[in-house]
Amino acid sequence: MSNNLKHIGRITTTKRKVIVAYRVVPNEPNNCIVITTENLMADEHDALMKLVESSAGQEANELADAMSRARLPDGRIMLSAFHQTGKMVKVSTDLVEMIPNNFTSVLLKDLNELVAQQKGVSVADLAVGGSPTKAVTQPVVETATVDTSEPLSDDALAAKYRSDADRLYKEAKRLREEAEKLSPTAKKKTAEASV
Numbered sequence: 001m002s003n004n005l006k007h008i009g010r011i012t013t014t015k016r017k018v019i020v021a022y023r024v025v026p027n028e029p030n031n032c033i034v035i036t037t038e039n040l041m042a043d044e045h046d047a048l049m050k051l052v053e054s055s056a057g058q059e060a061n062e063l064a065d066a067m068s069r070a071r072l073p074d075g076r077i078m079l080s081a082f083h084q085t086g087k088m089v090k091v092s093t094d095l096v097e098m099i100p101n102n103f104t105s106v107l108l109k110d111l112n113e114l115v116a117q118q119k120g121v122s123v124a125d126l127a128v129g130g131s132p133t134k135a136v137t138q139p140v141v142e143t144a145t146v147d148t149s150e151p152l153s154d155d156a157l158a159a160k161y162r163s164d165a166d167r168l169y170k171e172a173k174r175l176r177e178e179a180e181k182l183s184p185t186a187k188k189k190t191a192e193a194s195v
Contacts (some may be wrong), residue, residue, distance in 0.1 A: 003101050003182075004047060004100035004101050004104070004105055005052060005053060005058065005100055005101070006058055006060075006063075006100065007019055007020050007021075007052050007057065007060075007063040008020075008050075008052065008059075008098070008100065009034070009096045009099055009108060010096075010097050010099055011036075011091070011095055011096060011097075011149070012036075012094075012095050012096070012097050012107070013095060016036055016037075016038060017032065017037045018034035018035060018036050018037065018081050018091075018096065018100070019032050019035045019037060019048060019052060020032055020033070020063065020096065020108065020127065021033045021034065021035055021062065021063050021064040021067060021082075021088060022062050022064050022127075023062060023091060023093075023108060023111075023112055023126065024093075024123060024124070024126045024127040024128075024129060026114060026124075026128070026178075027124070027127075028083060028090075029093075029112070029122070029123040029124040029126075029127070030092055030093055030094070030109065030123075031090050031091065031093060031110055032090070032091055032092075032093050032096055032102055033064070033088050033089070033090055033091075034088070034089055034091050035048065035082055035087050035088055035089070036087070036089065037107075038086060038165075038170075039087055039166075041170075042071055042153070043073045043074075043169070044074070044087075047070070047071075047072050047073055047078065048067075048078065051063075051066055051067065051070045051078065054066075056069070056070075062128055064079055064128070065128075067079035067082070068080075070114040085162065087106055093107070093108040093109040093112060094108075094109040096106055096109075097106040098111055098152075109173075112126060125167075171180045
């Protein structure tokens with residue numbers, strides 16, 4: 001079996017890992033929909049990566065198709081849960097670098113152009129359904145460039161706050177673990193000394 005995995009990428013400017021749910025947005029052939037993995041809770045991240053690595057994930061042309069059938073550990077449908085909690089983001093395809101393995105990278109924009117050329121269609125034709133559909137356009141809750149023309153609803157703002165809090169909690173936990181490795185707290189030292 002090949003070690004190459006579809007749907008895995010990173011943002012070229014920040015090197016943050018992303019999973020590409022939709023390679024092309026209908027009527028916006030230069031945009032895609034991604035999930036930034038660091039913004040996920042640990043159980044959501046594990047479920048998403050398990051799906052990406054599964055045969056269902058690898059056989060899916062668009063990962064969102066497999067996500068619409070997969071469930072998170074709490075029972076929610078993955079695609080709608082990530083949409084409702086603001087974890088799906090619209091990004092320009094020239095800012096996403098696909099990394100199927102540790103040795104290969106290609107801009108999603110170039111990959112889409114290559115696939116379209118091989119199929120004899122335009123990049124816009126690669127979008128799911130080839131035209132705007134609720135299934136594709138609804139998952140976009142926020143974009144990489146913040147649109148200030150419309151304020152977020154209370155629900156969307158609350159979801160964003162929860163997502164930010166989850167991300168900050170995970171970062172604080174990681175930093176605390178790193179600090180413990182460097183210099184264990186006095187309480188731990190005392191407990192270890194008495195053993």
